[in-house]
Amino acid sequence: MNGAGSGVGFSGAVGLVLARPARLLGIEPFFMEFIAGIEERLAERGLSVLLHVVAAQDAEIAAYRRWAERGLVEAVVVVNRTVDDRRLPVLRELGLPAVLVGTGAEGSDGGEGGRPAVPAVRTDDAGPVREALAHLLDLGHRRIARVSGPADLLHTRARTKALVEGCREVGIEPVIVEGDYSDEAGAGLTRTLLNGPEPPTAILYDNDVMAVAGLGAAKELGVAVPEQLSLIAWDDSTMCRLASPPLTTMSVDVHRYGVLVAESVLELVDGREVAERWSPTARCVPRGSTARCPVRSTT
CATH class of the missing domain: 3.40.50.2300 (Response regulator)
Known part of the structure; x- marks a missing residue:
């Protein structure tokens, strides 16, 4: 060439x-x-x-x-x-x-x-997931959910494996739902999680768009962030810093x-x-x- x-x-x-x-x-x-x-x-x-x-x-x-x-x-x-x-x-x-x-x-x-x-x-997709999980565990969270990207992506699978293994080490099982990185997925899946019989107290998102949309969905449902629900985004874009409250993120x-x-x-x-x-x-x-x-x- x-x-x-x-x-x-x-x-x-x-x-x-x-x-x-x-x-x-x-x-x-x-x-x-x-x-x-x-x-x-x-x-x-x-x-x-x-x-x-x-x-x-x-x-x-x-x-x-x-x-x-x-x-x-x-x-x-x-x-x-x-x-x-x-x-x-x-x-x-x-x-x-x-x-x-x-x-x-x-x-x-x-x-x-x-x-x-x-x-x-x-x-390294596993190390950051473990760091995010450690942050949530240190805050006392045990009902932890994740809104992931498409499941056929290798980095999605690596993150899922790290979260599942990390949670099992402390005797808990995470709830994982699959999104597509869109705001519609972030909002809809957050509503589904929060309307379930055992809603999570913390949600980790695989990108910033879904996290910001999830924050909006929580507000619509009257779930206070961070008093009732903690959220972590992935990728530290400007929208994470401008959100109210500003989003904790994997930067x-x-x-x-x-x-x-x-x-x-x-x-x-x-x-x-x-x-x-x-x-x-x-x-x-x-x-x-x-x-x-x-x-x-x-x-």
């Missing part, structure tokens, strides 16, 4: 396909910050991001085939790894270089020594995450060995949406 600055035939683009409803891209801050970080670093080398939003993985694969046939991209960034992911075999078939994003141990893809066979910027430097991905892409297109990198670790930032568990709800 042509490396950056190789002259004739250099496409000047790195491909990124997001298989998700386009409307979510407009309301979820994560990918805008992530792409900004990638663009910032690539721009220093005259490269840009070719972004394509599709509805499903089949359409994503079709996009890769078009790009490879027309020589439109130097490499692709692959996000949101799934169970039985069909994209990597296709990329190998096409000879299209790729950097995986968010791949932990479960996504090592057969590399030697536990390292990915395809270059990756890896993520990630998403912009830095994008820069690290771009560093791996540049090494790849230059034909150099791609260093193993890990994304910035999510850290718990306590704010006004978490407090001690109500005494009456600790049984």
Whole structure:
């Protein structure tokens, strides 16, 4: 393939396909910050991001085939790894270089020594879940729920496993419901949880949009946050800080995450060995949406 600055035939683009409803891209801050970080670093080398939003993985694969046939991209960034992911075999078939994003141990893809066979910027999904759980347990919560992302995503499964194992270590079982990162899912699933026979005293969300929507749903039901219900978001966007009360969150430097991905892409297109990198670790930032568990709800 042509490396950056190789002259004739250099496409000047790195491909990124997001298989998700386009409307979510407009309301979820994560990918805008992530792409900004990638663009910032690539721009220093005259490269840009070719972004394509599709509805499903089949359409994503079709996009890769078009790009490879027309020589439109130097490499692709692959996000949101799934169970039985069909994209990597296709990329190998096409000879299209790729950097995986968010791949932990479960996504090592057969590399030697536990390292990915395809270059990756890896993520620790379990450690932050345990940190969030420890925060809630320290506050006395025992009825803990989680509104997750899609269950077929590898990082969703890693977070679920960490939460279930951590809860079992202290003799409790979490309630986990599956969302799709949208505000509708966040609000609807929060209502379902709070209207159940044993409503949780704490809810952990897999993104900020669902958490903010869940906060609104709790208010509509007359459930006071944090006096009756504690909430933790994931990804520390501006909307978390502007919420009332401000949301406790698992904060990630998403912009830095994008820069690290771009560093791996540049090494790849230059034909150099791609260093193993890990994304910035999510850290718990306590704010006004978490407090001690109500005494009456600790049984």
